[in-house]
Amino acid sequence: xxxxxxxxxxxxxxxxxxxxxxxxxxxxxxxxxxxxxxxxxxxxxxxxxxxxxxxxxxxxxxxxxxxxxxxxxxxxxxxxxxxxxxxxxxxxxxxxxxxxxxxxxxxxxxxxx
Amino acid sequence: xxxxxxxxxxxxxxxxxxxxxxxxxxxxxxxxxxxxxxxxxxxxxxxxxxxxxxxxxxxxxxxxxxxxxxxxxxxxxxxxxxxxxxxxxxxxxxxxxxxxxxxxxxxxxxx
Numbered sequence: 001x002x003x004x005x006x007x008x009x010x011x012x013x014x015x016x017x018x019x020x021x022x023x024x025x026x027x028x029x030x031x032x033x034x035x036x037x038x039x040x041x042x043x044x045x046x047x048x049x050x051x052x053x054x055x056x057x058x059x060x061x062x063x064x065x066x067x068x069x070x071x072x073x074x075x076x077x078x079x080x081x082x083x084x085x086x087x088x089x090x091x092x093x094x095x096x097x098x099x100x101x102x103x104x105x106x107x108x109x110x111x112x113x
Numbered sequence: 114x115x116x117x118x119x120x121x122x123x124x125x126x127x128x129x130x131x132x133x134x135x136x137x138x139x140x141x142x143x144x145x146x147x148x149x150x151x152x153x154x155x156x157x158x159x160x161x162x163x164x165x166x167x168x169x170x171x172x173x174x175x176x177x178x179x180x181x182x183x184x185x186x187x188x189x190x191x192x193x194x195x196x197x198x199x200x201x202x203x204x205x206x207x208x209x210x211x212x213x214x215x216x217x218x219x220x221x222x223x224x
Contacts, residue, residue, distance in 0.1 A: 035214070040122075042217050043214035044214070045212055045213070057211075059213070090156075092155070097205070097207075098203075098210055099144040099146070099207070099212075101146075101161065102158065102212070104155025105155055107154070
């Protein structure tokens with residue numbers, strides 16, 4: 001089954017404790033992206049990647065890191081999480097770029113206390 | 114900064130009514146997409162519009178892209194409870210550009 005998987009689905013952590021949210025797709029898609037969703041603000045793009053070893057900043061990259069060492073994986077790293085990073089995070093992939101259909105993962109609800 | 118605005122923010126209607134939601138920007142987009150998101154899930158693509166003035170139909174849903182490619186509308190005829198959800202528009206300036214999402218229209222269709 002074609003899908004985007006994220007782990008963990010729920011995470012409660014404390015300020016400053018490094019964490020990684022994994023994302024994997026099995027559709028051989030070139031493009032992968034991370035979004036955060038906050039009430040009233042919609043989805044905001046954090047980082048995106050056009051291909052292996054190619055990443056670009058979205059609209060809200062501060063406080064986040066990503067890497068794309070393999071085509072199928074695109075982990076999101078929070079080196080020193082802060083409470084303002086409490087949010088619902090989605091990973092997505094598409095065949096070639098952002099204007100192509102994006103397939104979204106199930107979401108990761110992160111709470112930073 | 115590119116922005117996509119959506120209106121209305123919330124909409125509650127009775128089953129069988131028609132409705133239109135709007136997505137507007139001051140920027141030109143190479144394409145606009147409409148997604149629907151249900152609680153606890155990721156967004157799912159409904160349609161992509163590419164050509165200015167383009168109209169696409171998906172059963173009871175009609176999507177239109179503005180002539181200047183700065184705005185789009187979604188019209189639902191005879192809404193059903195299954196149409197309930199968050200409707201999001203999204204745009205990219207090029208095929209490989211970052212994506213901008215609007216804040217969404219939360220639709221509730223009451224049986």
